Amino acid sequence: MRIGLATDEITYDEILLYSASESLDVKMDFIDLKNLFMKSSENIYEKIVKEHDLVMMVNRAISKNLRERSTEVFERAGLKVLNPYMVEYISNDKFRTKEAFRKFNLETVRxxxxxxxxxxxxxxxxxxxxxxxxxxxxxxxxxxxxxxxxxxxxxxxxxxxxxxxxxxxxxxxxxxxxxxxxxxxxxxxxxxxxxxxxxxxxxxxxxxxxFIPHPLDLRVIVSMRRGESPQYIGCLGRVGRKEEEIAKNTALGSIPIGIDLPEEYRRIAVDCVKAIVNYAKSFGYLVDYCLVGVDIIPRCDSFLERRRVYEAARKISPFKDKYIEQVKTQLNKAIRKLASKHGRNLDAYTKDKDFKDVDNSLIEVFRKYREMEEYKNLVKASEEYLNVSKPEPNEVNTRVDYGINTRNAACIDIPYHIVHVMSSISEHI
Ligand SMILES: Nc1ncnc2c1ncn2[C@@H]1O[C@H](COP(=O)(O)OP(=O)(O)OP(=O)(O)O)[C@@H](O)[C@H]1O
Ligand SMILES: [Mg+2]
Incomplete structure (x- = not known):
């Protein structure tokens, strides 16, 4: 099967996806969306599909607007795209996503x-x-x-x-x-x-x-393979260190942990995906596969319960802030270097020695982190917190980040799942 990997910017995730797909015996063709858009007047999308003999595409564009629009055009050119257009269309808008949740009877905040x-x-x-x-x-x-x-x-x-x-x-x-x-x-x-x-x-x-009081936010990975119902894959917790940090995104410094999610939370994450699928269906669009990150905020109005999680988070934060951030800086530097050395040749990226070295350092620093008592205590405090909290479905992400935290803290192999979803599509083509 031939899969296109479309993006507007090559990040660590795309390098990992490209390299993992090779080892899973699936060759991906890199499609540079930046380049395509400059030539769009020639109906270049259809030309690209034909030239590369593609039937499927993983769209990893960082820009939500570009991702949504290019997916729309690729679908019109006859491709199956992960994620499908209507999943992008609904999920890229926080209001529309909540409308979908509400229409299919999921409780949300006002x-x-x-x-x-x-x-x-x-x-x-x-x-x-x-x-x-x-x-x-x-x-x-x-x-x-x-x-x-x-x-x-x-x-x-x-x-x-x-x-x-x-x-x-x-x-x-x-x-x-x-x-x-x-x-x-x-x-x-x-x-x-x-x-x-x-x-x-x-x-x-x-x-x-x-406003939902919460010390951590949950990124729940759910996939749907063609012909099957949505499946829970795993969960990344993002823990804040203090109440004043409202947004618990790892991009803002929250602490990543792997979470063994309670059954009720898993069910709600799966229901969120069903709601998106059904909402799309109400417009006559059939979604029969996807891979998304459902964000659920665990709410608890007791400050004491929240404080236990913050306190545990503060104990691991010196290690995270020093060693993990250090490797992340090295990684960003290495990726910038790759771009200037190899342009947009992904084949060369995955074979680059400097890249392999920094990739191994990242894996190693996270292995140490997961073995620390402070880390285990934070996971324990967070999982106990989930038993006294209420799940508030928040949003759905169609371009899940995975290379750093999801892979190394939650130990979820997203490239494997992407290829898995893609192969379920190919069986039907
Ligand atoms: N209603 C709310 N009450 C309290 N905190 C909230 C609320 N909505 C969002 N947050 C916090 O802010 C963070 C970011 O909000 P949200 O997930 O809606 O947008 P985003 O992260 O910017 O989008 P994306 O996940 O697509 O990158 C959440 O992870 C959560 O910690
Ligand atoms: Mg979010």
């Missing part, structure tokens, strides 16, 4: 999408302007529909960027004003969270939902 922003763009110079009256009205609506504390976030955001806790109507106004003051200093839009103004990751308006 959420609201207001088609307005407290900041808008001036036509004259493109700069953002703050509207106090609009901000007041938005805060009032959040108070009425959601209550406080609430969280606002961009509906198409990722990596925990721009997740803001709002504690009351005044707090919303004060925060808006504070961001505005920082912004007018140098006109850098990064000073105003994307949750508050119109941008690519947040095109419609303010998205707000109930």
């Amino acid at each position: 959420y609201i999408l207001l088609p307005d922003f407290p900041f808008s763009r001036r036509r004259e110079d493109g700069r953002l302007r703050f509207h106090r009256e609009k901000a007041k009205a938005i805060a009032k609506t959040i108070a009425r529909e959601i209550g406080f504390p609430a969280v606002i976030k961009p509906i198409g955001g990722s990596r925990g960027k721009s997740i803001c806790l709002i504690e009351g109507e005044n707090d919303f106004l004060e925060k808006c004003f504070r961001y505005y003051k920082l912004y007018v200093n140098d006109w850098s839009e990064r000073k105003i969270p994307e949750a508050l103004h119109q941008c690519v990751s947040n095109p419609i308006g303010v998205f707000a939902e109930e």
Whole structure:
């Protein structure tokens, strides 16, 4: 079987996927989406499919918009794509995902999408302007529909960027004003969270939902092979060190751990995928395979229970911050070097000695980490916490990161599962 591996940027994950597929006896053809888009006027997608004689594609584009759009076009050119277009379409939007959950009877927190922003763009110079009256009205609506504390976030955001806790109507106004003051200093839009103004990751308006107290967030990997129901594969926990860190993404420094997930959580993760599949079906689109990360937030209102997890996390954090971060820095450097040495030739990447060395160092540092008493205690505290918490389905990720944390802390071999899902498709072609 011939599988295309499409992406806009080669990261560690793509190198691992490419190399693992070789050892699983499946040859992947690298498809450079950056290059394709520049030539799109020639209907280059169909040409690529024919040239490479492809029947399937794994789409790993980092840009959600590019991933969604290119998957749509590849499907139209006759390819089976992981993940399928409607899975991308639903999951790339946090509001739509929750709508899918709710429509298929999964309990979620209250959420609201207001088609307005407290900041808008001036036509004259493109700069953002703050509207106090609009901000007041938005805060009032959040108070009425959601209550406080609430969280606002961009509906198409990722990596925990721009997740803001709002504690009351005044707090919303004060925060808006504070961001505005920082912004007018140098006109850098990064000073105003994307949750508050119109941008690519947040095109419609303010998205707000109930605040969920939690010391860790769960990334649950679920796959669906053609002709079968969704299956639970494994779970990565991302643990915060203190309550003030609202977003528990590993990109923001949370601590990765492997979790033996309780049955109830597994069932909910599988139901989330069923909800996405059924939602797609309600538009007449059949999803019969996928591989996604379902994010579930374990809620517990008792601070004492949460504190036990934070305390355990703080004990392992010196090792994580020093040794794991050190290897991650080396890894990023090695990947940048690979790119300048070998361009986009993935074959050369996987054979590069420097890359192999740093890859082995990463595996080794995580092996030490998993053997530490502090790590085992954190896993124990987190698993005990799950027994007293309530699962809140949050979102679905179609491009799961795996090379660093999922592979080495949760010990899940995502490339194996990708190839497995792909082979179930090939049996039906
Ligand atoms: N309603 C909420 N209450 C409390 N914390 C939240 C809430 N929603 C999200 N968070 C925290 O913020 C983190 C990031 O939020 P979310 O997962 O919705 O977006 P994202 O991580 O930016 O998107 P992606 O997972 O696609 O990269 C979550 O992992 C969770 O720790
Ligand atoms: Mg998330």
